[in-house]
Amino acid sequence: xxxPLRIQSDWAQALRKDEGEAWLSCHPPGKPTLYxxxxxxGIGLDGIPEVTASEGFxxxxxxxxxxxxxxxxxxxxxxxxxxxxxxxxxxxxxxTCLDISSGGGLGVSSSTDGSMKxxxxxxxxxxxxxxxxxxxxxxxxxxxxxxxxxxGGMDAxxxxxxxxxxxCVVTFKGHKGGILDTAIVDRGKNVVSGSRDGTARLWDCGxxxxxxxxxxxxxxxxxxxxxxxxxxxxxxxxxxxxxEREVGTESKMLLLAxxxxxxxxxxxxxxxxxxxxxxxxxxxxxSFLSGxxxxxxxxxxxxxxxxxxxxxxxxxxxxxVLIIPGITLKGNLIHTVMxxxxxxxxxxx
Numbered sequence: 532x533x534x535p536l537r538i539q540s541d542w543a544q545a546l547r548k549d550e551g552e553a554w555l556s557c558h559p560p561g562k563p564t565l566y567x568x569x570x571x572x573g574i575g576l577d578g579i580p581e582v583t584a585s586e587g588f589x590x591x592x593x594x595x596x597x598x599x600x601x602x603x604x605x606x607x608x609x610x611x612x613x614x615x616x617x618x619x620x621x622x623x624x625x626x627t628c629l630d631i632s633s634g635g636g637l638g639v640s641s642s643t644d645g646s647m648k649x650x651x652x653x654x655x656x657x658x659x660x661x662x663x664x665x666x667x668x669x670x671x672x673x674x675x676x677x678x679x680x681x682x683g684g685m686d687a688x689x690x691x692x693x694x695x696x697x698x699c700v701v702t703f704k705g706h707k708g709g710i711l712d713t714a715i716v717d718r719g720k721n722v723v724s725g726s727r728d729g730t731a732r733l734w735d736c737g738x739x740x741x742x743x744x745x746x747x748x749x750x751x752x753x754x755x756x757x758x759x760x761x762x763x764x765x766x767x768x769x770x771x772x773x774x775e776r777e778v779g780t781e782s783k784m785l786l787l788a789x790x791x792x793x794x795x796x797x798x799x800x801x802x803x804x805x806x807x808x809x810x811x812x813x814x815x816x817x818s819f820l821s822g823x824x825x826x827x828x829x830x831x832x833x834x835x836x837x838x839x840x841x842x843x844x845x846x847x848x849x850x851x852v853l854i855i856p857g858i859t860l861k862g863n864l865i866h867t868v869m870x871x872x873x874x875x876x877x878x879x880x
Contacts, residue, residue, distance in 0.1 A: 534559050534607035536600060538569075543613035546571045546580045546598075555588060557602040565602060618655030621648055628670045632677035637694060639680050641668035647682060649694055659697040663690060670712050674719040681722055683710030689724050691736060703734050705741045712788075712816075714757040716799070717779025723799075725752030731787055733799070735776040742774050745785055745802055746795065754788030754827075757799060758819030764839055767803025784839075786825060788814035794827050796839065810835060 535558045539545060542553035549571060557565040567585040574580050584590050584600065591599040591608070601608035622642035629640040631652055639661075641647040647668045649659040664684035671682040673694070680692040689703035689710055708727030715722050716733075721742065725731045729749050733742040746752075760766055760782050773780065783799040790813045796805040812831035819825050823839045 534602070534605045536602060536607055536609040538598075538600065538609075538611050542569065542598070542611065546582055547574070549573060551580075555584075555600060557588075557605055557607055559605045559607070562605075565604070569598075569600075616655075618650065621650055621655060621657065622646060627667065628672075630672040632673045632694075633675055634677050637673070637677065639671050639673060639694075641671045641682065643667055647671055649680070649697070659694065661692050661697055661699070663692075663699045663702075664688060666709075669710060672713060672715065674715055676719070679719070681713050681715060683713050683724055683726075685709035687726065687728075689713065689722070689734065701736060701739050703739060703741065705732060706730065708751075711752060712754045714755045714785075716757055716783065720778040721776075721780060723755055723757060723785060725755040725787060727751045731755060731785065733777070733780070735774075738776065740776075742776055743802075745799065746787060746797060748787065748789055748791070748793075748795065750789045750791035750793070752787050752789055753814060754786075754816040756786040756817045756819055756825075758784050758786065758825070759822055760784045760798075761822030761840065764805065764823060766798030766805060767801040769798075769801045769803075773800050784819070786817045786819065786827070788817040788827055790814075792829075794835070794837075796825075806839060808835070808837060 538555045539553040545551045545553045546569060551571040553569045555567050555569060565587055567588040569582050569584055572581045572583055579594055582590050582593055587602060587604060589601045591601055597610055597612050599610045622644055624642050624644040627641050627643060631638050636652055637649055638652045639649045645667060647661040648657060650657050664686050666685035668682050668684045671680055673680055678694050680694055682690050687706040687708055687710060690699050691701035692699050706726040706728055710724050710726050712725045713722060720736055722734050722736060723731060729747060729751060730744050731746045731752055733745050735742050780800040784805060785797050785799045787795040789795060792810050792813055794808040794810060794814050798805060810829050811833055812829040814827050814829055817827040825837050826834055828834045
C-alpha cells in the first residue's frame, strides 16, 4: 500500500513568493504522522521557484506545473500538480457538484452558497444563473446535447433547465427527501434520481412524470450510475411490460451507492437484482468503467473495483475492508486504494 503524502492546497501560489512556505505531511499507516514544510529560496531566471524541504523530505523536481516530493524514511513519494487556472469568482462557498458539457465549452456547478451557475469553461466567465430550487442544489449535470442541465436539490425536486436562457422547463416532484444524485439514460428521454428517502426513481422527461420506483432501499442513496451491461450479465426479465415511455433502459444496469454500506446493482428495465455488495463504510459515489467493471468510493477513503461477472462476487463481505491494489483474489477482481487530497493511483490487473 502506498504511503500517502499531503501538501498545502495552494502550494503553487505560496511558493511563487520569496520565502513563501507551504506545509506537507506523510501519513504511514499505523505510525505517527511526519510533518514538514517547503520554503521558496527565490525565483530563477526561468520563472521556476527554488524550493527546499525541511528535514525528512526531499524536493526531487519542480517546474511551473508540478512538484515531486519524497519522504525517504517511509519510501514514499508523490507528484503534485499545480492548477492550470483557478476560477475563484463563480461561487463564494463550497462547491458541491460540477459538470462539463459534452463539447467542453460550458461548465455547470452548484454550491452551498445556494447558487447553481453555468460558466465558460475556458475562462470562467459567468453565462447563466439557474434559480428555482428552494434549498441547496446537491447535484447538476449536462444532458448529452450540452444545451440542457439536470439538477437535484434538498427541496426533493428534480429540475431540467435550458442552458441557453436559464429557464426551468421541467420540474419533477415525488421524492420525500433531498435528491443526492442523478443519472441520464441514453440520450436523455429518461433520467434516474437517488434520494435521502431511500428510493431511486425513473422519470419521463417529455411528460414530467415518474415511470416508477426502481428501488426502495430504506437507506439514503448517495450516488447513482447507469451503464450498458456486458452480454454475459443476466439482468433478469421485467415482471410487467415496461412502459412505452421508457427509452433506452433495455440492457442497462443501475448502480446505487448507499449510506448503509451497501452497493446495489439492478437491471434498469427489469428492476431485478444483479448483486448486492457490502463495503467498509457508507458508499458516497459510483461509476461504471465498462460493461462489467465498476468503481465505488466509501466514506472511509476506500475505492472498490468490482467485476460484475465474477462467480465469487457475492462471497466478498464487509469484513474485507482493504485489499492491496493490483492483487487478484482468486479471480475476484476487487481492489481498493486510498484517496489522498486530489492524488489517486489505481493499478488495474
